[in-house]
Amino acid sequence: PVTAGSIVVPYGHVIGNEKWRGSEVAQRLQGKVRLIFEDGLGLVDFHLSNRTCILLISEADLVAGDEFKRRLVRFRNASSLRGIVIVEKTQISDQYYPGVQKLAVLELGMVLLPVANQEEASQLIIQLVSFCVREQSRERGSNPFVRRQRGPPAEPAVLRAVQRIPAVGKTKALLLLQHFGSIQRLCNASVCQLEQVVGQTVAQQIYTF
Amino acid sequence: SRIPVQPSPSPCILADSREISSGPAVISCLRAVHGLRVQVCPLGTSDYIVSNRLAVDRVFQSELQSPGNRNKLSQRLQRLQGVFERICVIVETDRVRPGETSRLFQRTQHYDGVLSALVQAGVRILFSSCQEETAALLKDLALLEHRKDAALQVATEPEGHQRDILSFYLSIPNLSYGAALNLCHSFGSITAVANSSVPALAAGARLSRPQAEELHRFLRHDFDFQLLPEPLSKGKS
Numbered sequence: 001p002v003t004a005g006s007i008v009v010p011y012g013h014v015i016g017n018e019k020w021r022g023s024e025v026a027q028r029l030q031g032k033v034r035l036i037f038e039d040g041l042g043l044v045d046f047h048l049s050n051r052t053c054i055l056l057i058s059e060a061d062l063v064a065g066d067e068f069k070r071r072l073v074r075f076r077n078a079s080s081l082r083g084i085v086i087v088e089k090t091q092i093s094d095q096y097y098p099g100v101q102k103l104a105v106l107e108l109g110m111v112l113l114p115v116a117n118q119e120e121a122s123q124l125i126i127q128l129v130s131f132c133v134r135e136q137s138r139e140r141g142s143n144p145f146v147r148r149q150r151g152p153p154a155e156p157a158v159l160r161a162v163q164r165i166p167a168v169g170k171t172k173a174l175l176l177l178q179h180f181g182s183i184q185r186l187c188n189a190s191v192c193q194l195e196q197v198v199g200q201t202v203a204q205q206i207y208t209f
Numbered sequence: 210s211r212i213p214v215q216p217s218p219s220p221c222i223l224a225d226s227r228e229i230s231s232g233p234a235v236i237s238c239l240r241a242v243h244g245l246r247v248q249v250c251p252l253g254t255s256d257y258i259v260s261n262r263l264a265v266d267r268v269f270q271s272e273l274q275s276p277g278n279r280n281k282l283s284q285r286l287q288r289l290q291g292v293f294e295r296i297c298v299i300v301e302t303d304r305v306r307p308g309e310t311s312r313l314f315q316r317t318q319h320y321d322g323v324l325s326a327l328v329q330a331g332v333r334i335l336f337s338s339c340q341e342e343t344a345a346l347l348k349d350l351a352l353l354e355h356r357k358d359a360a361l362q363v364a365t366e367p368e369g370h371q372r373d374i375l376s377f378y379l380s381i382p383n384l385s386y387g388a389a390l391n392l393c394h395s396f397g398s399i400t401a402v403a404n405s406s407v408p409a410l411a412a413g414a415r416l417s418r419p420q421a422e423e424l425h426r427f428l429r430h431d432f433d434f435q436l437l438p439e440p441l442s443k444g445k446s
Contacts, residue, residue: 084328098342105335106349110327114336120316123306127321131329144283146290146329154430155437157382164377177432184429187400209399 007047010034012133014125015047025056028122033129043075046125049132052082056121062093062100076108084128086121089114158183167205170199176206182206219245220351221361222259223386225252232256232267238344245348248366252386255289255296257347260354260361261415262294267343270314271303282323284334291383292441294417297333297350299343359415367393374399379429388414395417403428 009015012181020026021037029035041047048073055075061068075083078101084105089097098115104112131143161183162173178198180186186206194203224236228250239245256266266285272278289296302314327334337343354360367375371393378389395413397404405413411421 036251061308094338097336099347101335102349105333106353111334112336113324113328113334116316123316123318124321127318127325128328130322131325136327143326143330144279145286145332153433154382154427154431157380158430158432159437160426161377161380164373164380172416178434182430183427183431184403187403 007038007041007050009047009049010036012092012129014129015041017041017045018103020045024118025122025125028119029125032126043071043078048125048129052084052128052132053126054125055083056084057085057087057100059088059090059093062087062096068100072104073109074110076110082111084113086113086115086124088117088121090116117196120197162186165209167202172202216441220244220355221248222257222347222351223247223252223361226250226396228256228267232340232343232438234340235267235344235347239347240342243344243348245351250366250386253362254292254385257363258357258382258385258387259297259350261391262359262417263297263350263354264289264293264295264385265297265299265347265350267299267301269303273300273320274315274317274376276319277311279323286330292385294420295333297335299335299337299346301337302339303344304339326401361387381424383423384414388416388420391415398433
């Protein structure tokens, strides 16, 4: 049963697959997040928000063979949700990790995060949930890795660029910009026009550049 | 105005010069084991440039453990996001130095928080246990981008006069080292670049449309003395 379609997750809640009821992950999540169990989530283990869900791969899954790979591929084909794969990377399952990473991240374009055990998985899920909540509440500025739009004015950068022209320092750069206004117009200036601003030699150098 | 470049047999990777000291095994492994062309350049922004649109930063697991590095990392990645369409972080397990007993990795709440923030920001994360594995991941990324027709095609460091021109392009904000190299190879002169249309810039420098628009705007930007930061006389270059 491939149920990977979207599910409505109430604000700040996590919907967990029935099969995790009573597990260590679930016990550690309870109290920290509002966890609801539901039957028939299919491939998905936890829904964090309307567009983000988690697939949990245990140490045993990794060692047992390729079944989990089929699960990832089926999920990817069936769903447009953002799938975060959490995998139990232990001393025993370590050797399989590079293969899983290649499949999940490079080939399927999913997110893959390793944890050492179910306790770490629950801690990671709690952090992920808090970011999903912030995303929904549009506190986007709170993410330190999302770039804020609108940079500083271009003037200092334009001035720096003009100074890269051989024989042009700060003073000449300012003078040139005063006369020509933009880099494009400076590029299209004739030697005569340049000579009116700077000396003959420098004008020639700028023109050849 | 665009000079067609022959597709290269093996993908090329640009490595930042600091990586010679911090990741020597990564570079030698890329060259010797995987047979890639690796060009070491003063990139400044990222550790590796893998394609025309993808930059890769190598960080140690320990750097994500404590809040002390948070600002540095976020500034670095925000700058990268201005320059590249795609960003990938390779989290490498710290090396155990000789004489040091293997340190147990203590997962902190901060570490999970950083990972969550990266995921939400759309930064791709890969995990590596050593420099050799990092090299293998870089190779996989380069091959993937090669298949998607985004591979770097010019790797040769320009000589003489071309060097000055490259340095001019590199001073343009939010233009990657790869794009600056593309400009050098695709256009005969700076004047040709300055007079190009947005689509011509996008094709010649292999930039996305918004990036080409930004470059176009910059070259035609009308200089306004009022907007210069105040202490003009004091040289800050």
